[in-house]
Amino acid sequence: KQEVTQIPAALSVPEGENLVLNCSFTDSAIYNLQWFRQDPGKGLTSLLLIQSSQREQTSGRLNASLDKSSGRSTLYIAASQPGDSATYLCAVPTSGTYKYIFGTGTRLKVLA
Amino acid sequence: DTAVSQTPKYLVTQMGNDKSIKCEQNLGHDTMYWYKQDSKKFLKIMFSYNNKELIINETVPNRFSPKSPDKAHLNLHINSLELGDSAVYFCASSQQGSGELFFGEGSRLTVL
Numbered sequence: 026k027q028e029v030t031q032i033p034a035a036l037s038v039p040e041g042e043n044l045v046l047n048c049s050f051t052d053s054a055i056y057n058l059q060w061f062r063q064d065p066g067k068g069l070t071s072l073l074l075i076q077s078s079q080r081e082q083t084s085g086r087l088n089a090s091l092d093k094s095s096g097r098s099t100l101y102i103a104a105s106q107p108g109d110s111a112t113y114l115c116a117v118p119t120s121g122t123y124k125y126i127f128g129t130g131t132r133l134k135v136l137a
Numbered sequence: 138d139t140a141v142s143q144t145p146k147y148l149v150t151q152m153g154n155d156k157s158i159k160c161e162q163n164l165g166h167d168t169m170y171w172y173k174q175d176s177k178k179f180l181k182i183m184f185s186y187n188n189k190e191l192i193i194n195e196t197v198p199n200r201f202s203p204k205s206p207d208k209a210h211l212n213l214h215i216n217s218l219e220l221g222d223s224a225v226y227f228c229a230s231s232q233q234g235s236g237e238l239f240f241g242e243g244s245r246l247t248v249l
Contacts, residue, residue, distance in 0.1 A: 063178075068240045069227070071239060123185050124193050125170070125238060129178075
């Protein structure tokens with residue numbers, strides 16, 4: 026059974042810092058891994074999708090890496106800004122199914 | 138032009154009532170989902186349809202009945218609402234179950 030864990034649960038940093046969010050999963054037979062952000066009272070916005078054959082994906086100041094063998098992914102945010110404040114979630118589909126399992130999220134606050 | 142749209146955005150109702158939430162996607166995806174986000178912000182899959190066929194049915198009370206009239210629509214009907222049904226319900230879609238997930242804005246259900 027796939028389980029997804031995110032550490033830390035909450036993070037508060039001053040503006041301009043580079044930071045790393047972590048996502049761990051127990052079943053490494055995954056098609057892909059996806060990172061989302063959720064603003065309070067809003068839906069989820071897709072940030073990055075990494076296919077199982079890829080090691081990383083980049084979009085602007087965001088870089089996500091995937092290490093299937095160790096069951097880990099990291100989301101790197103460069104030069105953080107107050108607008109990055111949100112909850113970040115990772116999700117993986119369980120092997121052989123369409124069932125995406127979500128992590129518990131990391132609540133990020135970037136202070137101006 | 139919203140990719141995944143849900144209606145209504147807010148629902149406030151009394152215990153015992155029946156309510157429906159509608160979802161439509163204009164992305165041409167073949168797979169749609171219902172997720173529930175509880176008060177602790179944990180996202181859990183409820184149902185998934187692929188080309189109008191039910192493929193995932195998690196341990197959800199049978200008071201919840203999804204219906205997919207075509208692959209662009211997935212509705213959720215809830216009978217005999219209970220206090221514990223209060224949550225935000227998210228609709229999502231993807232292509233072939235392993236592609237990128239796109240979410241609607243959510244429907245916040247409050248049962249009094």
